Amino acid sequence: MAKPPILTPQAEDFPRWYQDVVAKAELADNGPARGTMIIRPYGYSLWERMQAEVDARIKLAGAENAYFPLFIPQSYLAREADHVEGFSPELAVVTHAGGKELEEPLVVRPTSETVIGEYMGKWVQSYRDLPLLLNQWANVVRWELRPRLFLRTTEFLWQEGHTAHATAEEGAAYTERILRDVYTDFMVEVLAIPVLGGRKTAAERFPGARNTLTVEAMTGDGKALQMGTSHDLGQNFATAFDITYLDDQGASQLCWTTSWGVTTRMVGGLVMVHGDDAGLVVPPRLASIQVVVLVVRDEGGAGDAADHLVAELQGAGVRVRLDGAVATSFGRRATDWELKGVPVRVEVGPRDLAEGNVTLVRRDTGEKVQATVGEVAARIPVLLEEVQASMLAAATASRDARTAQVTSIEDAVEAARTGFAKVPWEVVKGDGEQRLAQESVTVRCLQRPDGSLPHSEDEPDLVAYVARSY
Amino acid sequence: MAKPPILTPQAEDFPRWYQDVVAKAELADNGPARGTMIIRPYGYSLWERMQAEVDARIKLAGAENAYFPLFIPQSYLAREADHVEGFSPELAVVTHAGGKELEEPLVVRPTSETVIGEYMGKWVQSYRDLPLLLNQWANVVRWELRPRLFLRTTEFLWQEGHTAHATAEEGAAYTERILRDVYTDFMVEVLAIPVLGGRKTAAERFPGARNTLTVEAMTGDGKALQMGTSHDLGQNFATAFDITYLDDQGASQLCWTTSWGVTTRMVGGLVMVHGDDAGLVVPPRLASIQVVVLVVRDEGGAGDAADHLVAELQGAGVRVRLDGAVATSFGRRATDWELKGVPVRVEVGPRDLAEGNVTLVRRDTGEKVQATVGEVAARIPVLLEEVQASMLAAATASRDARTAQVTSIEDAVEAARTGFAKVPWEVVKGDGEQRLAQESVTVRCLQRPDGSLPHSEDEPDLVAYVARSY
Incomplete structure (x- = not known):
């Protein structure tokens, strides 16, 4: 293995x-x-x-x-x-x-x-x-x-x-x-x-x-x-x-x-x-594979139940893939789908199935919940939209937490070590861009105070977002 | 104009x-x-x-x-x-x-x-x-x-x-x-x-x-x-x-x-x-615009009726375009859509409309039929499939009429002036391809007598299709 x-x-x-x-x-x-x-x-x-x-x-x-x-x-x-x-x-x-x-x-x-x-x-x-x-x-x-x-x-x-x-x-x-x-x-x-x-x-x-x-x-x-x-x-x-x-x-x-x-x-x-330490995390609306239905072991009707779920999900318009490659260990396959960032994994195994259940695993949070076989096709589209919304919320919170409001070039350079600095454009204007450049920091964009698009860089009170960049 | x-x-x-x-x-x-x-x-x-x-x-x-x-x-x-x-x-x-x-x-x-x-x-x-x-x-x-x-x-x-x-x-x-x-x-x-x-x-x-x-x-x-x-x-x-x-x-x-x-x-x-002398003719299943709804003159409610038809046809899954550019003459616009080969034209004019009708025109045959406004959305998908089938039938008949069965290189060259020649491969084999090439004729493909694909050009009884080519 x-x-x-x-x-x-x-x-x-x-x-x-x-x-x-x-x-x-x-x-x-x-x-x-x-x-x-x-x-x-x-x-x-x-x-x-x-x-x-x-x-x-x-x-x-x-x-x-x-x-x-x-x-x-x-x-x-x-x-x-x-x-x-x-x-x-x-x-x-x-x-x-x-x-x-x-x-x-x-x-x-x-x-x-x-x-x-x-x-x-x-x-x-x-x-x-x-x-x-x-x-x-x-x-x-x-x-x-x-x-x-x-x-x-x-x-x-x-x-x-x-x-x-x-x-x-x-x-x-x-x-x-x-x-x-x-x-x-x-x-x-x-x-x-x-x-x-x-x-x-x-x-x-x-x-x-x-x-x-x-x-x-x-x-x-x-x-x-x-x-x-x-x-x-x-x-x-x-x-x-x-x-x-x-x-x-x-x-x-x-x-x-x-x-x-x-x-x-x-x-x-x-x-x-x-992405995280386990690999890619793909948002459901983008994902080419939104859901993978994984046969844990092909016993107790797990293979048939998985086939049936795949057909049901396809019928519900979900981009779904079957993984019935039971010759490879379940753990290895689960890890591989995590690496590829598939938003939701449906694990179909004989033990759960004996009680009429399967396990739904979210890629973004790792959260696992049980669902009855009968409710999967109805729950998945809802779950996918939940994942979508919570990925946006998490990315927004993370960005905001790493954005510092500063008022000098020195503080902007310091903040740019870990995130974005929001600095008044009038502080940067003139030779500020050159001073930032010496520290490999650039002005990424200018916004008006309300976040809208300036028509000129000479408008008053503009905000500059500065950062290191790829 | x-x-x-x-x-x-x-x-x-x-x-x-x-x-x-x-x-x-x-x-x-x-x-x-x-x-x-x-x-x-x-x-x-x-x-x-x-x-x-x-x-x-x-x-x-x-x-x-x-x-x-x-x-x-x-x-x-x-x-x-x-x-x-x-x-x-x-x-x-x-x-x-x-x-x-x-x-x-x-x-x-x-x-x-x-x-x-x-x-x-x-x-x-x-x-x-x-x-x-x-x-x-x-x-x-x-x-x-x-x-x-x-x-x-x-x-x-x-x-x-x-x-x-x-x-x-x-x-x-x-x-x-x-x-x-x-x-x-x-x-x-x-x-x-x-x-x-x-x-x-x-x-x-x-x-x-x-x-x-x-x-x-x-x-x-x-x-x-x-x-x-x-x-x-x-x-x-x-x-x-x-x-x-x-x-x-x-x-x-x-x-x-x-x-x-x-x-x-x-x-x-x-x-x-x-294509024909009026331009392109696009088969409906391919067409990016399957139907154009043409306002003849914006009088007697023709503009509104056309808008309504476009919405209905879109709802029926038809790829439809509105032409309400009445500043340009109707004749000019009709000719332009013919040139572009749009399979079906729906002409909405005040005279027909007074009697509750519009005119459907097929691009492939030029045939015009009246239809009541109410039946257009149901008739168009059927009509499009008719056009599709009759375009294939016409192209097949035309090809078959211009394909001659011959038994010599000379007759193949003669037939290739106007179409395809079907000639026994054994007649061509050897120096036949070179002799054909002198007349700008080539072997396009080899088939078995039943039309299936040979696994080798040495199979017996193969048929060669020869023609001039682009």
Whole structure:
């Protein structure tokens, strides 16, 4: 019998614990080329669920999916000055193809503003064509010096939305709408991660944006993890790619564009926010396997009862998996499902069954309760929603407990050793960001005192969240 | 008022007609780098539906989705001799990344047998790990000299399945299962395309395969279009990548692997098989928009009645779109929806409505019938299934009418001017393939007399389907 997988305890070495979970829960593997990643079936099943949930919200926000090419002529990137400066060090370049050297090298897209800008310029003619709301699910490549599975890989998967609008106000409003209705809603309601939404400082903005909004999670070791961004690009790309429209008076106007994305990094975020020393903990609304029905020993009708329960749960719309692999010890299998973070385990064994019972085990709290066989199918959906709510509550409490209100750079640096510091932006403004950077601490986002999104970093009384980050 | 889009008639110039449909129905556009493609939202919505239907069938066949890297070390490709020879002329190569020249150039995957083989070798240890059934949805790159949107592009989207098995029989059986239960079932039942399934000749095999199975469609101009392939790779890749397992006796054995794929080329196939001089014709089970409810003029309550019908049809599970853009002429809008191939149009106008009626128009036959407002929601699902069945019947009849049974190479070449020729394989065997090739005709597939799949091209009485092809 194999030994149960052993993870480095979080308290001992969090990054090592993370690496162990990713490997032992079979989420991902390092690829052959430096910094690339292989997403294994269980890891990919979590990403597929993320895609489905995010995609549905993107469509509700009116955007349509399309697909743009992987290869971008090098000259396109050069058209927006900040953009090319920001991305040049990270580019992978195709110089040879079809057995010949190319006349113009092709860049493997690090993001698609430039190529999409070129085509928006073709497609948008009149105000009737606006807003143009596009999204794509794709792979992108940014050469990473310090790769880490899911969090920072040379190639990653993402969605990138790109929109064009008639006015500055509409562009800004859509940037906020995506942050709120798509990203925040998904992360809070499905991932059970209480993200902070805010505005990036000028130093942390996307290359070419006039405003970058972000959602930030707190990991188990008190660091910040950027989970998604939404950029108001102003007229920078519209100018570079001549995205213009005729208004209702027949006058030519420049468009206002936005872009926004979330990536496979969210899988890493999920691990780092909810995981514990036994492994991953997946919130039920996300889980690709919400419930595993485990046959303890195939005696006393346990196998048949488990089959029956699986069918009943499937009928109730639960994503359920049967584990009847009784050749492997019950303990080993239970440990493996814990490692994979399946929210609820239903243990079906001959002893309980003799009294008409099975045992329900919650992954998040470890709590075990008995239930009669007949009531399982009705209780599970309720239990799953309880787990979902309590995971969000626990993550929120944990984050709040590790967020300190401070009024100086020194105290902010100190607080950032274990969590977030909330510090008046006026204290940081000026050289504060540089002083923080010397301690590997950054401003994660700016908020208004009521938590809403500032329209400028010059608004009074803004609050800065500062932290170390992944 | 804009003029209705005009397509080159099919009879005049079929390839030109195809190009017109792809552009005017807004399916796709040429990308900036040679041979690349931009899939526009309507085209992508068809691909998304294809993905959903194929993915569900792949999962039913037991395979799980994963994701492998875009970049493959050049040395990996070299390990399987036929494979590297077959793909070398088509490769795109990254030589520079992160501002430096790479020590080993990276190939942009033309297909992933090699990198997946490497990891299968790591993951497969014992017979208990088999079969290992993987699939991925990804982009791949093959440098094309004569690109054509959807049919042959430098970058295309596809799924590629890769499996490892304990025995030759299991590998061969899975290769056939995918062709039958996934590809043929999807193409016949959803795309309404009566594909021919068969075995490729040695000359037409995938580089590195010991057997390639194919599904072939007949286009509107009587050519063959390869719609998908399933390869029995024997032990070629298992040998090259050391994919071995310990059998139940503890002896080390080489695995047997398969690979199989369908691509965005299917969108082109859909256009070419079902399209007519008015544009695309999309079968209802595939259609992203199955029904469009068209307000003829917003008078006599037509707008409200249309809204109500849309809600009712949505409730009945129909994928429906409202067209209430009455500022554009009714004729222009009707022509546009025809161009996009929406299976059923519901026309809601004040005159019909005064008598409690609307008009239902079938895209495939052009047939118009009156229906009372109250019965629309019940009739549409039935009508959609009728359209589906009659599209398959029409495509089958058309293919059969253009398939000639012949007994010589000369007659096969003659028949291939307008369709398929069915010719005894023994007539072609030897130098027949070369003689056909001189007339740009190829053997599309071999079948047994009863239509089933041969296990070898040396079986007696095999039938060869020969044709020109895209």
